[in-house]
Structure formats: C-alpha cells, structure tokens
Amino acid sequence: MPEALRDLARRVSNWGRWGADDERGTINFITPEVVRRAAACVRRGTVFSLGLPLGAAGPQIGQGGRVNPIHLMSAIDGRLGAAPDAPRYSDDFVTMPLQCATQWDSLAHVYYDGQLYNGFPASTLTAAGAARNAIDRLGPGIVSRGVLLDLARARGVERLAPGQVIGPADLEAAEAAQGVRAGSGDVLLLRTGHLALFTRDGDRVAYMRQMPGLGIAAVPWLHAREVAAVASDTNAVEVIPFEDPAVPLPVHQLCIRDMGLTLGEMFDLDALAADCAADRVWEFLFSAPPLKVTGGVGSPLNPLAVK
Amino acid sequence: MPEALRDLARRVSNWGRWGADDERGTINFITPEVVRRAAACVRRGTVFSLGLPLGAAGPQIGQGGRVNPIHLMSAIDGRLGAAPDAPRYSDDFVTMPLQCATQWDSLAHVYYDGQLYNGFPASTLTAAGAARNAIDRLGPGIVSRGVLLDLARARGVERLAPGQVIGPADLEAAEAAQGVRAGSGDVLLLRTGHLALFTRDGDRVAYMRQMPGLGIAAVPWLHAREVAAVASDTNAVEVIPFEDPAVPLPVHQLCIRDMGLTLGEMFDLDALAADCAADRVWEFLFSAPPLKVTGGVGSPLNPLAVK
C-alpha cells in the first residue's frame, strides 16, 4: 500500500473509537436520536423495495467464484397426511453466495497487513467463518435515515460512465442540487444509473466488469460526515478501473478496514430516485437488516426506503 | 376437509377482495396511513432484532428435509492482486432451506383442493418455483405497526405448554392486560415463551415437535381484526398436536390459502417482550422485508422492531 494511502488510512481510522471489542464500526453513529429522526421522515407512508430479485437471472458472471442463486424446491404438492384429499405444501432451498446481488459487506470482507477493522487478526477468518466483524454482529441494524444522492441526475446524464470517479465535489453538488445534506448516522445511497446496464439492457458483463463509483478522495469526506453506511447501484460502490491500477479496491480497504464503514452493493435505486425527483424529498426512513448468518462475511438484502 | 372447516374457510376467504390477480393478500391492509401510524410509534429510537442466528446451531432436526444452514467460505485471506502485501478478502456461500429459522411463509406454502390463495391452480408450483403467490411478490413489505401480545406473561407463566390452544379469549385477555388492540394492517406478534426450549435449554426436538399456538377459533378473530400478518416464537404459529388429529395444519390452511394471511415463524420475541413489559408499550414500528427469491416459497428474515 502506498504511503499516501497509509497516511489517509490513519486519518480516517476509527479503531478503538467505540472500544477495543467493537465489531460494528460506523453503525455506532446510528444513535437512538438518529433513529427517531429517521422515523420522522415518514410522511406519505410509501414503501420502496431496493433489492434485486434473487434467482438464476441475477447479475453474477462467475467473478471470484460468485454465481447466481440456485433455488430448488424440496417439496411440491407434498401431501400433509395420508388422505388423498389431504392439504398440500411446498418447500424450498437456496444455495447462493452471500454477496451475489443486493447486499451488505461485513467488516470482515476486505483488509490488509493481517488486520481487520479494529485490529482483529486475519487469523480470525477460518473455514468456520469470520469469528470477528461478521455480518451477524450488525443484527439490530441497519435502520436509520437514508439520504439518496442521484449523481447521474445531478450531472444531467442518464448514467455515469464506467471509470467515472465520484469525489467530494460531486457529492456536494448533488447535495446542493437536491437540497439535502448527509450527516452523522445517515445511510448514504448513491445512484449512478449504472444498474440499467443490467436491469434494462441485460448486459451482465458490462455491469459487473467496470463501473463508476467513489474515488479515494471521497473517503475522508465520508469520514467527516460520519455516515453510518454507504450503498450504491453498482457492484463495488467504488470506481473500477481503480484510480491507481496497482492499488485494488482502495475505497473498500479504507472504508471497511480502517473506518469500519459497511458498503452496500447492487441496490436498485431507480424507482426511489424517480419518486424523490418528483416530490423533491431525498430523505426517508431506511431499513435493511442483514440476515444474521453466523460468521457471515456478507448478507443478501431487500432494503426498504419509507417516505 | 371437514364441512365445518369449509364453512369457516368461506367466511374468512379474501379471494377476489384485492382483485383477481392479487398475490399479496392481507399485506394489502398495510395502507400508507397504517405505515405513517407505524412510524409514529418510534419514540425512543431503540431497535430490537427478532431473528435467530442462521447457522449450524439452528433449530432444525431434519423434519420434512429441513436442515440448518450450511455456511461455507469461498475465499479466506484471498489476495487482491499479485503483490505479497496485496490487500485480502473473504467471501462465502450459504445453502439453506428458506424456512429453516426465523422466516415468512409465502402464500404458496400451504393449500388444498388444488388451489392456492386467490384461486391460482396448484399447477403453478413446479420445479422452477412458485409462479404465483411467491415470496418475491411481497417485496415492498413488510413494514407496518407491530403489536406484541405476550400470552405467557398474560397467563403468569414462563411459557405456554405444548398443545395449549390460543383462542380469541386468550388474545383479548392479553390485549386487555397490556392495554393494546390489534387492528387493520397491524402485524401481530404472539409470544408463547416456547422458544426458550431451544434458545435456553438447547432442546431442538422438544422445540420443534410440539408447541402451543393458535387454534382454529382464532382464525375468524384474525379475519375480523384485519391483521396483515401473524408471527410467533414457535415453528408453526398454530398449536401442535393439532386440535383434530385428522386435520393437519388447519390454521395454515385457512390463513394462508383462504385469507391470504402470511405467517411468520420462529421469531425471537423475548428481549422485545421484556422491554415492552418494562415500559408498558406494546406497539412499535415493525420491519421485516423478505428476500426477493424468485419463485420462493418462504424467506429467512431478521425482523426488526423499533420503539
């Protein structure tokens, strides 16, 4: 890791901030006060689902061994009892990567120098799962105020181009245009428009291989704003190709490992963004509880926004 | 099915109530007005997770082929790039029944006479999943006002006994004792205390084989109250052994197939109930979005209650 990045890592580090045993990171910014304010954002009672379907038609193309969910029925028209007219039931299984579609990364997902967020050693990761920073440690969350920044709309384009870097100026321009400001404990949702390559055009490869996203310069901005989590409509939240080809996933490294900030990926923000543009309200109650997979590194999600 | 039950089925039927194509059933009771009232229940900003851990230590004992989740790592200390000091990542898979722990049934789960809720034919259930009434149709839900009735506390016992039937009088006694009333669009959470057999005593077999729960007489009560969903801390919500041994899962049949009312199972209500007993507030914002598994018959959950 280049020295400049190490300097930045030290500046944005939250290690120890919530105690030596903390495994929740910036989720700690979601105080009861924040939750109360989040609930107060519900004005119309309209609910938006931000989750992609989980099935064979998902976005995965095999990268890193990730495949789309395999959904199989274990019972179809199964008889409850022996009578010919007995009631029937169905039942089913799924096999899936925990990060195959709309999902949270846990704080055990990316790290360097042999240490995870808050200094836990990499040896806590074994075939038994993540003994530290696992997704199940985020159980009572994540519910908070959500703030959507529509970077595409702010630039007047349908979607940002793959490789386009989102920096502090872009974020603040969107805030200004929308009349909203991300603050402590908020979940920040970033719409790039990139998802349409998959959902509208059906081009998985174009969607998964390259994407617009956060650049390194956005990291101290996120730190200063004290957001609880950041999610986007891309597979990585951060920009790909990377700003420095020699430094893979720098935003993941700094956010997850140093700040303890969870990333949410492949959120479908299109319907929500259209609604926000219509009523000019870009804040809402946001609820996306991860499945409490013991030792899990991530969790599939169906995040909700309630306006 | 006995004729008396068929009569009851006709009385509580919601087929056609929300249109011939409806696949959401009583979730339709959750109007924007209900959601607004739900949000207004957030007073302290405290969040409770009602989901059991998803892992090998889960409650399943193999009944009906259901096993506990198999969580396996697909990457441990994987290197991002070729450099020896490259950043690392972890990744993982899960294989699980969709109804192995805390979960929603979809409206395709139980049926009789060859028809599912709203008259869809049983032939819509194939190896490809549920073409109708699948869990993904409940995407933008379930968020509503939650009302907890603590049946054990109302009776002054630690837990109801297996086989103990919960009827309208029990439900109303709990309402009266707690000073709360379940109404249209509410999600009703029923605590029996039975879960402690698993979570405290570690006796999976005792927990899964028999249980206290709703009796048939409660069904018209649920219908009259227009609740949107009912969940409990047992594996079946309804009482086992069944009231009539010749009629398996009658409450499932009537609720899911005739009323179109979703059941939630194995909710961990103990911490929430203790809190409600302490502050005497038994209503809260409830959020439990199902995973949008395409054609899924159920969904694992981490339901949240926000007070």
Added chain:
Amino acid sequence: MPEALRDLARRVSNWGRWGADDERGTINFITPEVVRRAAACVRRGTVFSLGLPLGAAGPQIGQGGRVNPIHLMSAIDGRLGAAPDAPRYSDDFVTMPLQCATQWDSLAHVYYDGQLYNGFPASTLTAAGAARNAIDRLGPGIVSRGVLLDLARARGVERLAPGQVIGPADLEAAEAAQGVRAGSGDVLLLRTGHLALFTRDGDRVAYMRQMPGLGIAAVPWLHAREVAAVASDTNAVEVIPFEDPAVPLPVHQLCIRDMGLTLGEMFDLDALAADCAADRVWEFLFSAPPLKVTGGVGSPLNPLAVK
C-alpha cells in the same frame, strides 16, 4: 411425436423384456459371461480415466439451469484436539448438478406420453426424486467390455463438425477400419473429437450448443446390436441441431424411454483413442459405477478403461 418415430419406438421397445418391474434396461445385457469376457480384455494392465475434472472450470454455461460444480472447504487446517501441535484435517462439500460433466443419464431422465421406460408413470417423478428408474438402480454396474469407435479417425478428420449425423454406415465403417465389432452387453464409446473445443480451445459455448452425434437411424442399429450403454465425448451423444427441428432429443427419447438404454455424456476419450490407435486394440475392460444417489436422475462419473 411423428408417427414414423412412434413406429420406430415400438420396434426398438424393450418394455417388459426383463420383467414388468425392471428398472435397468439394457444393462441387463451385461451377463456374467459378458463380464468374464470383459475382464479377459485386460492384457497390459494400463488404466485410462475418462472423466473430466469436476470444478468451476467445467463445461457448463447455464443451459437448463446446469452450472459447474461449486466446491467449498468446510475445514482447513482444522485442529484434532486442543493441543497447539494437534494433528490437522481438511474437509469439503460440493454442490453440483448430477449431469454437469462426465455422467450417466438414468432411465428417468427423458420420456414422453406420460410414461417412463418400462411403462412407469411420469407421476413417479416428484420433488423427492425418481421413485422409478433412478440411477441408484444401476448400482452393481456398469462394468462390461468397452468398445471404442473413433468416428473422427475413421473419417480422417480431427473432429466431426457440429450437426454431423452419425448413422449405421458410419458406425460400421469405423468397426471395419478398426477391426472390432460391438455386441451384446458391450458399452459402446463414440469419439467424435468434439470435446477438443472445450478441453483444448476453451470454448464452452461452441462445445455445449451444437455437436455431432447419433442420428435416429442409429437407434435400431443399437437395438440390434444389444449394446448395454452408449457414451460419447459430447454433451448429448446425439446430433444437435436435431435432424427434425420439431422433434427434440429423439435419440434420447428412443434410447432411454423405449429401449431402456443409458447414455453417457462428456466422456474424455482422447487419450484412450490415441492408445487404441497405437496398439490397434479397441476393446477393454470398462468400469463406470454410478453414485447411488437415492432417486437420482443422473450421476457424475470417473469412468475407467483398462487395457
């Protein structure tokens, strides 16, 4: 199904030939005498493995929901006991379609008119698997004399072209060129050379979508010869595109459903064929026992040829 095909089906039918309960079909041709002759084919003591690797690099491209095997470790460097210097162990899981690489079809795989081989009704196929004609019924087999016919070599080409039909004349020309004759109870292995598109060129799509293979006219020839099974180096054994676009998988239909003849797919015959060409011996002991998956429709394999 066209009437001409129905006529052919009746002519090649083996229903009832080995009793009304038979679920093994032409495997019944493998008599003890055939097994003894097979063993007598072992002259040098050289063993050839005809199985493709089972892993993420397999040939599947998602057709019909088939994916490549997902192999995950459940224990890595796991400690046997508490001592720091305790011995260690590893353990693993696989999730895979039973027909994802080198494999046998069971006699429950393809059928028509609501009846499987030997007249068993299609209703014997449920979410619980195949109650009739499942792969586990072939347990004590398949060991017999193997005869390899190298169709590509016989035509003097590297590989047959996709869509090229193999008929009786082709089979007999190869027999004549090689000085061998397939007879009762033999397992017939057909090399087309098509596999190189995958194993050498890495072109999964070209390998899986179209292929040379048996045409309908070969079916009565197989019936007359009384071969016990037929395997090839392609995904379908039969030619694709089909001879009549309106009749999908006719050879599967006639062989599996009417004759009760098992098909083996994606066998890697290249090294064996090179050896046979060198020593001019095209017969050998063949052993390919299917996994006894209860109710299984197919089985992954590592077939062996012993010369």
Added chain:
Amino acid sequence: MPEALRDLARRVSNWGRWGADDERGTINFITPEVVRRAAACVRRGTVFSLGLPLGAAGPQIGQGGRVNPIHLMSAIDGRLGAAPDAPRYSDDFVTMPLQCATQWDSLAHVYYDGQLYNGFPASTLTAAGAARNAIDRLGPGIVSRGVLLDLARARGVERLAPGQVIGPADLEAAEAAQGVRAGSGDVLLLRTGHLALFTRDGDRVAYMRQMPGLGIAAVPWLHAREVAAVASDTNAVEVIPFEDPAVPLPVHQLCIRDMGLTLGEMFDLDALAADCAADRVWEFLFSAPPLKVTGGVGSPLNPLAVK
C-alpha cells in the same frame, strides 16, 4: 505427537519413494502387473456394489459439520419444446460433503507438523481446495486386486465391538482362516460387521461415534505388505475410542500423511463377505474410481468388486 509415534512415522514413511512430486502414494504399488493379476481374479462374472445409498437417509449425524446428501430436483416433467405433447425431462442437483458416506480420503485429508504426505506444506490447503495431494490426482485409479478380510467371521462373532483393536495377529488370523494373503498393490477390505448398527438397526449414533478398527500396531504391517489402500465398513477404519486418548486418529496420521496410503470408509462389505464365505474365494477385481473433484479432499464412491 509422542516420540514413539514419531519413530514409527519415520519407519513407515514413503516420502520421496516415488519422487519429490508424487501425490499418489501407495497407489503407485498398483503396477500394470498387479492390474493384470486383478483382472484374472474374475472367474464368475458377478459384480458387487459396495457403496451405501447417497441420500437423506445416510449415516451422518452432523459430526464436524458433515450432513447427509441434499438431493433436489431442478426439473420435473420439464417440457422439451413448446408443444403440449412435447417430450419431457427431469434433472437434479446434490449438495453433500465429499466424505458423507462410502468414500476415499485423499492424501490431503489429515496431517501434522505443517506438512502433508511427501512434504507438501499445509499452506497448499486453502479455500480454493487442496493444491497438492487432492483426490483428482488419483484419477486413473483405483482399480486393483481386492482382498477381503472378514475379522468378525474369523472371530466367530456377528460384529466386532466398538473399541476393539485390530492388530497384525488379527489380520493374519483372518488371512489364515480364509486362505488368502494381502500383498503389494492389493486393496485391503476389512469387514468388522459394525455397519449393521446403521444398515440393519438404524442407529446412526452408535454407528458413527465409536467403532472397532485398526490399531497403531497394524500400520507397520500395512507398510510391510505394501497394500495400495485400506477400506473398512466403519467411518474411520481405525479404532475409536483411540488407543491413547491424547493421540487422535493415529492411524490416519501415519497412513495418510507418512505412508501416503488412502483410507476408504463406510464400505458395505456384507453381501460380498457372504458370497466369499460361500465360495471360499476372498480375492476379486476391485474398482473404485474417485470423482475427479478439482482440489477435493475426498470423494463419494460406489466401489465394485467383481468375482
């Protein structure tokens, strides 16, 4: 590891014997000459399947995370084409531990002191599987002469008791009683009768927790005889409880890691043993090719014995 065991490990070590890169161990004893002699054992042409069924009714009780196979259908009565009378097909998946029933251990399964068989470092074992000594390295095997020793019959009991140690004297007594001798390259099958606890009595726990089996003293005997592999009708081949409670799985350690000798577990030897007792012939052609799972630590099997 106690010093006495380390001494023994050095004495029986085969490291380097077949070259520094060898990953096949004692399978190397199976020379072409051995294979020819094996084929010559086929006299009657009778085939015995030694594999247990693979399904939900298997022997696993969850030890070490091992579960029974989960077999699910991915297609039932699926239509090939659009016509109502189109032919139909079925297809299926399995999720299973590679060592859940009748199976081979690979030489990557058990080790100590950070080194696997032939000195490969433990770091070759990762979430991607076993880079060394994996089961796919045994592809062209295992076919050889099989020799069955029926320890229960030799002692005149129905089954050996759990905890009963099998030593060189027991093996030689059985050889003498049966008139057979295990030699270089043979696969040695040891019948204890213990399997009946599962297959006849249905007592999985009794079958899996404790068992009769090889003691440490048998290891140098196996080494001297140069057998290629050893399999038994128990889950461990070796005796449990262990001879020294402080030394877990000593026979696994010495055989797999030091000798490079594969162990076969949960072989169903009962029908074969009855036949051998009847015709007094205890040798046969043995064929049990492992699935070539890339990086696999074990393989499910359907081993065949041909007499």
